[in-house]
Amino acid sequence: MLMVVLCAIWGFQQVAIKSTNAAVPPVFQAGLRSAIAAVLVCSWARLRGTPLFRDDGTLGAGLLAGVLFAGEFVCIFLGLTLTSASRMAVFLYTAPCFTALGLHWFVAGEHMRRIQWIGVITAFAGIALAFADGFARAGAGSGSASHASMLAGVTGDALGVLGGIAWAATTIVVRATKLAHTSASKTLFYQLAVSAVVLLALAVPLGQVRVAAVTPLVVASLAYQAVMVAFISYLIWFWLLTRYMASRLSVFSFLTPLFGVTFGVVLLGESFSLRFLMAAVLVLAGIALVNAPALRRAT
Template sequence: MQILGAPIQCGHVLTPTETVMSSLSLPSPTLSTPAWRIAVVGCAFSLIWSSAFIAGKQAMTGCGPFTLLSLRFLAAGALLWLLRRWLPGDTPQQAAAPAIAWRHALIAGLLTNVVYLGLGYHGLRHVPAGLTAILVSVSPLLTAAMAALWLREPLGARQLLGLLCGMGGVAWIMAGRNGGASALDHKAWLGVGMILAGALALAASTLYNRRAAGQLNPWRIARLQLWASGLTLLPLALWTEGLQLNPTPLVLASLAYQATVVSIGTTLMLLWLVRHGGAAKASSFHLLNPLFGVLLAAALLGETVTLSDVLGALPIVAGLGLVMRR
């Protein structure tokens, strides 16, 4: 017989590991989606995702990280609620989705918005925005390994080589832009540890989104994840930061951009990428974060793009091409 998409032999008692794997398993990604379309959406996703670090750095000049994230998610969720009448409704298949799919969507949202961004924005106080974007790029390798072991998504030698090439480019850019590990003080190392722990949570959330994206309405997933994350962070912001907000034009503009373009846009793009390309391929676009992070920092913050940055971008693009190739 078959339970939640996973074949189970009669008379076999599931182990805890098999139970979790069965609940998260899904049919293969939509193979009919052209690779160029996945690439376009993925590049746009990475560009917007990378811009959030620069916008967040600017916004935290007027409020704390928990306050910023809580207001960002609540504002984005309120906007989707106001627009709900004009958004696509559930299909019959989505309306009949099991309750476990909603639990996976909720877990994915909390892992991404509360754990990953909560740790990441705290680390961002001691780590440059460009380095933060680079560190988050370890998540594709974590996602690919977890997807292969947990969801049984195929991970061939070519895809693994592509991920390793991308990670090599990330390490090259990180060393070139930050003077190596010796340039980081103890506060910066603490921030790096927070960001890397958040990257692990991001990888896990991608796998949970893999389950939810194939069964539920993406607009309703986004609304659930944003509301739940904002309400979870609200008491933390009140307790640790007193919900203090200095409403300067820069802070308000950054908050508005993050609530609309970043929170809503990247959530929907990630759900689309996971559904049409799989968890590992969707996460591989984070390998472009260092490239976009460097370019945005140069354009918006006046940072210099070095030859080392360009050389580091080459294996990242080559690695992404190996992962994307059918």
């Protein structure tokens, strides 16, 4: 039940980000999110007596994970200015497939099985179909403004895929380095603290260090992203990993894009074509197949 709740929380994240992009520029918003959550994680670690600044040989890997984490959220936040929250949810959550590929190549003992290769191919077929849908809509648009808008949407979709790749790369760095043997709080703190510095620094030359309006929606969105998602939900996730096998938990990952699409349609009034619906089904099926061997081992 907790995993279902977490998937719903993560699926709603794209809606929260998109609803605030007009008031708080995307890169600045992402930096604020990471900064607030980093302070909360630091406070939580101090409360529990978990050392965050002891030299344990993880600095290099931690900095790399933080930079990749920042890259992921640059892609997500900028992508959501160009494409819908529902499409972003599907493209971003191709990450498990990229993670499986990366672990196969870079981590010993993580070789993919035949069913996982089928899953990756299925998911990639879904990505290709979704992009074909985007290009078809761009070509069918009437007028140069409509055509440009559709092409912008395709660019947003591509940023979603890049975000998924960055997320997968972060996971691989954590699994393949000394970060795999450090505390969850320290690993999370690396990602949040480094990404906060990178994102806020990047917002300056982009001219995004501003807030158009401080409204209840803006405050609620930032609080949701920083407190509920980046702090509470991640800590619950790490707690679950100490109680249950990761293979059992990872199977639930296909629920997150499902929630993301649902929230985008219901709350933001987004629409999608039959072709995109078919693409989403392929991606979800691919994620399920990639996780199938892990579930079988867990049972």
